[in-house]
Amino acid sequence: MVDDEERIRSSLRGILSDEGFRVLDTGSALAVMDIVAREHPRLILLDIWMPDLDGIELLRRIKLCAPATDVIMISGHGNITSAVAATKLGAADFIEKPFSLAGLLASVGRVLGGGGEGAPLSHEADGAAVTRRARMGRLARGAIAQRTVASSIVVGGQGLHSGLKTGVILYPAEPNSGVAFTSLSGDVTIPARLEHVSDTGYNTTLSRGDFVVRTIEHLMSALHGLGITNLLVKAQGEVPALDGSAQEFCRLLGEAGIKEQAAAIEPITIKRPITVGREGAGREYIRLEPADHLIVDYTLVYPPPVGTQHAHFELHEPQDYVREVAPARTFGFVAEMRKLSAMGLANGGRLDNVILVDDERVVNTELRFPEEFARHKVLDLIGDLYLLGRPIVAHVIASKTGHSDNLALLRRLQETL
Helix, strand or coil: EEEECCHHHHHHHHHHCCCCCCCEEECCCHHHHHHHHHHHCCCCEEECCCCCCHHHHHHHHHHHHCCCCCEEECCCCCCCHHHHHHCCCCCCCCCCCCCHHHHHHHHHHHHHCCCCCCCCCCCCCCCCCCCCCCCCCCCCCCEEEEEEEECCCEEEEEEECCCCCCEEEEEEEECCCCCCCCCCCCEEECCHHHEEEEECCCCCCCCCCEEEECCCCCHHHHHHHHHHCCEEEEEEEECCCCCCCCCHHHHHHHHCCCCEEEEECCCCCCCEECCCECCCCCCCCCECCCCCCEEEEEEEEEEEEEEEEEEEEEEEHHHHHHHHCCCCCCCHHHHHHHHHHHHCCCCCCCCCCCECCCCCCCCCCCCCCCHHHHHHHHHHHHHHHHHHHHCCCCCCEEEEHHHHHHHHHHHHHHHHH
């Protein structure tokens, strides 16, 4: 344990000793490498702010000379930028002070325990991770294998609405733990569930107490499409926008590897149709019907130059999602961007992370699909559907809907479960 504050070292030494660990500690960063060479510790708790040597530089040196030694970074002035930098250098976790006893022990347990179980699947750069064991197959009625990532993933970027530099760190999670977002301190965890959604205005936001995570829908969509059921997401403020789609999330998840776990999960199936809104041509509504795999039909209606678009998607295996939905980017209108800016939203909208449309045309990019706008609505819908905590097997028919309609449908569906 490396921290220049004796009070913190004494406290942690007592806590971890009571848990059965043999604990060595020092207040000098310069003494660390000698201790590592002599004692070969399994885990190092390392303060990021040290007077004689920066913790990030010390982390670099530790991983060069003892790459198998796990390091948990601790900071009293933490932010997601520091967490991303530390994780890229090989830190197993990052905890922000002040942290709780439960948060500390959870981090230590996760690092020493490895997080998740089962053998890793293939590591394919396109995010499909499709082998015989990785293939979702048809999401037929009946249990399917739970899945998590084979190793942690760092994703850095800019928040679409906050405009701030942000990022997330994705960790493997144990079976039956679901998808959850946690703060840098690890003290607050929000399950990615319907009951924790606090806002659906232009994005989907989770909150619990003072901890808020915005714009989760693209990440949630990638997890749903790839069949990842268990994941711990360390975040601060907002999930990065990347290029405005889920394509980069799929690539990173595929590179990290997706592994099956020794547990199963039962998909949500639909026994009878459920509708929110009034059905009919040109009306706003969303409907669920029974099916033997996930099917989405979405109709988008906007004034020219967008017009009316229709997207049809069927999820048989992860590669379908990676190919047909993940690349579709979010879009916005020049006039609407001004209004969103006045509301404190879309401050991170740039020419490379949003399709921008004026009164006549798309002004900043070439479309990836003729109906890319409608496909992005499908992407958002698949992400919101995952807020019931399980894959959904249904035919979804939607027209002119957004996040608030998606959540209204989930509430109606939840009442029937």
